Amino acid sequence: MTDIGERSATPAKPSEDYQRTIRVQAAPDALFDALTTVSGLSAWWTRATGSGDAGGELKFHFDHPEPCVMRVDQATRPRSVHWTTTTCDFLPDWVGTRPTFTINPVDGDASELRFRHHGLSTELDCIEQCTRGWDHFLDSLRQYVEVSRGMPHGSSEDRARRGSS
Template identity: 35%
Template sequence: MTGTTSTRDADFTAVLNLPATPAAVAALFTSAAGVSRWWGPTEGDGAVGGTLVTGFGEHGANAMRVLESGPDRVVWESIAPDGAVPTGHTREWLGTRMEFDIAPADGGTELRFRHAGLTPRLDCWDACVDAWRHFMASIETLAETGTGTPFGT
């Protein structure tokens, strides 16, 4: 995995080269069951216009409105969870976008991830970068072994 950028205005990004088909990688972001395999227990609808809510136990929940849900690009917008306690960083994440670009590469898939709006200017930057690194590694482990390391495992 390539790491993060370090300028004050740069979004968190990661590039993963995964030993899985683009369809298998896209499935990790287009359904609650897929997201649950690498991020944490998730409920909701992964189709465009749907909402996915991922729980982090005592830390609260993240909610994402699905803006795009295709085989080569998935985009979520962070929103306040309805009827659930938000995570501590929800206020800073509101309106930010998680972008997953998926492309065939060398017998597998290249995943380009960008959390647009998650920059070093935010108070949660260090903690959020650490968490995203963990969950990007979870995606890698899932692609390599069939089992990720989502929250709660």
């Protein structure tokens, strides 16, 4: 760990973490609810259980015996949601990574969502699969908050993107 007073001898590299910014035609509170309620998360990503409140734990159920578990580090309405992956047996590269969502209001009832998955970088084996997945699920989130119908894991749209029936 570096103390605040120390300077690095080499300049920091730009982040290679997965990042994406999307604009949605929905109020920040609607976007925040989609990121912090199990009904919202299940509607755009995958079946979820647990609590999306700060200090809570969310379990995301995919096609594996054990869920991917995220600790909710921050959930500040309506601006930000931060998670840390604590367990993910089917994607062990994710353990210790930190998905973050930053919400900013724009133009009336629209919002800008800045998503960054800290630690999900080009150095990880899953980067291509995970990039395609996040691209799909962030589009699913947009569709869910705009028209109340996402494309969560297992939906026909999700199966089509994965090439399965």
